[in-house]
Amino acid sequence: MSTAATVTGAGVPAYQKVGSISRERRWAMIGAYVALAVFVVFFLVPPFYMLITSLKSSGEIASLKGSPWIVHEPTLENYRELLTEGNYTTFFLNSVIVTLCTVAITMVVSILAAFALARMRFWGSQMLATGVFLTYLVPDTLLFIPLFQIVGKLGLYNNLWSMVLVFPTLTVPFATWIMIGYFASIPKELDEAALIDGANHLQMLWKIFIPVALPGILAATIFAFTVSWGSFIYP
Incomplete structure (x- = not known):
């Protein structure tokens, strides 16, 4: 592990472990990115689910078969009805x-x-x-x-x-x-x-x-x- 020498106020050299500092920063950045990813997922999942649901037909929405995150028969009928009626x-x-x-x-x-x-x-x-x-x-x-x-x-x-x-x-x-x-x-x-x-x-x-x-x-x-x-x- 590498070390770096610094001079204290009393003129005595002090040694810092550069590797430890870089590792601590790396783990801090990883933790920050993980927290940011959780935050993004938490706020983007509801709009994404609404988008998926809007592409489903009424029958597919009412059906409980399959995964709610998968659109089996995409349709724009909901948007057409919203904009024209x-x-x-x-x-x-x-x-x-x-x-x-x-x-x-x-x-x-x-x-x-x-x-x-x-x-x-x-x-x-x-x-x-x-x-x-x-x-x-x-x-x-x-x-x-x-x-x-x-x-x-x-x-x-x-x-x-x-x-x-x-x-x-x-x-x-x-x-x-x-x-x-x-x-x-x-x-x-x-x-x-x-x-x-x-x-x-x-x-x-x-x-x-x-x-x-x-x-x-x-x-x-x-x-x-x-x-x-x-x-x-x-x-």
Whole structure:
């Protein structure tokens, strides 16, 4: 087994077993890959099973013969029925429109609000930033009746724009909180350099903060998309 000599603070050489370290790292990597494989299998098995089941006929689904993981007579009849009968395509298109509008509104509002709260220091900014996050903790069910009354007064019953108006109230607070953390972590020197070069706040936001905070923007976008797409209460 090979060894490597290092010098301690007292000038005495110390020897480390390089082989042991590499072996420990190798076993750690193997354990990490095994855990990752279990995680992937755990989350991919249900969608895979749904895909297999969708390719079976009704009779084959009802039959208990054979393995449930094998398709004996593949068919696309289920997809044809889904797309041609009923209102699935209409519902899907409505969900796409509402989700895209919600994500767009959420990101514009949250990015501007987070930039103001994180970089433009003013009296009460910290308290306001905390209040923005606390509004996200309010249960959605408590807002249902007030929002329903507001939508009714605006005459937006049975209208897609009512959901476009409502959904950002569920997504903007948390998305703003995420962006505040990313914007606050950007060094102040970038602000000073941009101001010296004659940039205004919007130019600073567009050319400096958005590119640097792109991971946070992506996380907030995914959050807004999932909340809007998976909401089953407000529609």
